Amino acid sequence: xxxxxxxxxxxxxxxxxxGRRVLVLSCGPARxxxxxxxxxxxxxxxxxxxxxxxxxxxTTEPYDVIYSVNAVPYTDPRQLLPALAPALRPGGTxxxxxxxxxxxxxxxxxxVEARPFAGDGxxxxxxxxxxxxxxxxxxxxxxxxxxxxxVLDAPDADDHASYRIFRVTRPVxxxxxxxxxxxxxxxxxxxxxxILYGPRxxxxxxxxxxxxxxxxxxxxxxxxxxxxxxxELREETGIEARPADVRLLxxxxxxxxxxVRMTVASQVTAWRGEAADQPGExxxxxxxxxxxxxxxxxxxxxxxxxxxxRPDLPIDHTPAHxxxxxx
Numbered sequence: 001x002x003x004x005x006x007x008x009x010x011x012x013x014x015x016x017x018x019g020r021r022v023l024v025l026s027c028g029p030a031r032x033x034x035x036x037x038x039x040x041x042x043x044x045x046x047x048x049x050x051x052x053x054x055x056x057x058x059t060t061e062p063y064d065v066i067y068s069v070n071a072v073p074y075t076d077p078r079q080l081l082p083a084l085a086p087a088l089r090p091g092g093t094x095x096x097x098x099x100x101x102x103x104x105x106x107x108x109x110x111x112v113e114a115r116p117f118a119g120d121g122x123x124x125x126x127x128x129x130x131x132x133x134x135x136x137x138x139x140x141x142x143x144x145x146x147x148x149x150x151v152l153d154a155p156d157a158d159d160h161a162s163y164r165i166f167r168v169t170r171p172v173x174x175x176x177x178x179x180x181x182x183x184x185x186x187x188x189x190x191x192x193x194x195i196l197y198g199p200r201x202x203x204x205x206x207x208x209x210x211x212x213x214x215x216x217x218x219x220x221x222x223x224x225x226x227x228x229x230x231x232e233l234r235e236e237t238g239i240e241a242r243p244a245d246v247r248l249l250x251x252x253x254x255x256x257x258x259x260v261r262m263t264v265a266s267q268v269t270a271w272r273g274e275a276a277d278q279p280g281e282x283x284x285x286x287x288x289x290x291x292x293x294x295x296x297x298x299x300x301x302x303x304x305x306x307x308x309x310r311p312d313l314p315i316d317h318t319p320a321h322x323x324x325x326x327x
Contacts, residue, residue, distance in 0.1 A: 013095050013150075013167055014065055017042040021061070023087070025052050025068035025096075032069055049074045056083035063088055068096040070163070073127040077138050078112065085142040085170065094144060094168040097152065099129050105160035110134060132164055137180045144168050188260040191218045193305040194229045194246075195267045196239070200288035203275055204295065204302070205236065207283050213299035214306075215239075215283070216263075229266050236283055237275040245270040250324035252304045263320075265305035 018041035024033040026046055033046035042065075047055040049071035066088050072080065088094055101107050109115060112134065114126040130138075136146045150165040193216040196203040204212045217232040219225065226243035233239050249265040275286035289295060291313060298306075303317035308324070 013165065014067065014093060017065065019043065020064040021045075022065040022067060023047070023063045025049055025066065025071040032067065036067075053079050053083045056080075056087040059087040062086070062092065064092050066092070066094045066096075070097050070099065072096045073098050073129060074125075075128075076114070077128055077130075077135075081138060081142045081144075085144055088144075088170045090170055090172045092170050094170070095165065096168070097163050097165050098135060099127065100132070100151075100162045100164050101160055102129070103154075103159050103161045108132075108134075112138070132166075133181070135164075135166060137182065139166070139168055140180075143170060145171055187258075188262060189218065190262040190264070191301070192216045192225060192228045192232060192264045192266055193302055194233050195249075195265065195305065195309055196233075196271060197267070197291075198288075201290045202288065202294070202306075203237070203286060204289055204298075205275075205283040205287075206285040207299065211297050211299040212295045213283060213302040216302075225264050225266070229268065233268065233271070236278060236281050237273075237286055238278055239271050239273045239275055241268050241271040248325050249305075249308055250322055252301070252308060252320040252322050254301075254304070254318070254320040261301070263301045263305060265308045265322075267309060 017036060020042055022033075022036055022042045022044045024036065024044060024046040026032060026048060033044045036042040036044050045063075049068075052071070052075055066084065084094070099108075108129050108131040110131050112128065112130065114128050116126055132149055136149075139146055146166055146168050148167040150167070152163040152165055154161040193214040195214060204214065206212055215233045215236045217228070217236070219228045220231075223231070224243065225248055226246035229246045230241050230243055233241055245268055247267045247269055249267060252263045252265060254261045254263070277284035277286070291310070294306075294313070294315070298315060298317070300317050303315045304320045304322070307313055307315050307317070308322045
């Protein structure tokens with residue numbers, strides 16, 4: 001074999017290989033491994049994709065280069081990549097080809113799921129044929145950085161198969177990565193509850209549905225928790241405070257109707273102004289209550305926050321997991 005089946009050869013994508021330790025993940029005969037040894041002087045190990053995870057986990061000396069021609073998509077990347085990343089030395093190169101469309105032109109998946117790709121009688125071959133953005137995210141999750149992606153189309157005009165060649169490195173320095181562009185499935189909500197307690201008592205307002213509750217609300221994008229407390233307090237009551245006057249007590253975690261509810265209980269230690277109903281707000285009728293004369297029908301999140309603040313308060317509510325902050 002003088003060069004690979006079609007597309008760029010190893011010199012264009014892997015650089016100088018002489019004397020370097022190389023692993024070839026393959027399916028079938030090790031033709032590519034033999035070519036790297038004969039033509040480029042590399043020290044090569046080769047392993048079938050079915051045994052790749054076991055081999056990578058057992059590797060004690062990391063490889064300078066790991067190369068795969070269409071073998072990677074036959075293994076669940078959630079099993080392969082955690083084993084592959086530490087088997088590549090820092091500064092090393094990973095090159096892999098993955099299918100983008102099949103011969104019919106069917107495109108890649110946007111989720112990490114295998115799908116039938118080919119069959120032989122009753123046998124069905126399943127592959128992880130994923131979108132390039134998804135491969136990039138999966139590689140990044142394991143500390144591997146995509147440097148370049150080449151498009152490789154089948155040479156036959158009647159064949160609509162298309163591949164992507166990923167050129168990847170394991171950075172020498174460990175860095176954090178930005179979050180992916182794919183939004184997570186919403187499953188949690190986080191808010192704050194503000195405790196204002198002074199000579200006149202504890203501040204509570206009546207929600208239009210009838211419950212009594214602390215000032216508070218949902219954290220908005222870009223806000224710190226103290227900033228949320230200050231904003232919600234101003235919007236709901238007209239009272240002004242500073243983030244420096246907000247003491248975060250801890251996080252309450254509850255599960256309601258399939259959503260994880262997280263409420264950060266806080267105490268405002270200094271403020272300015274008088275509480276008054278604000279236009280467009282759902283909570284009003286703000287009043288100060290003595291701790292031994294709290295009203296019935298407290299909103300459950302407010303009740304949980306109050307007992308996190310003062311466990312001796314005689315308030316009944318559904319339980320929540322409370323994690324206090326050290327201050």
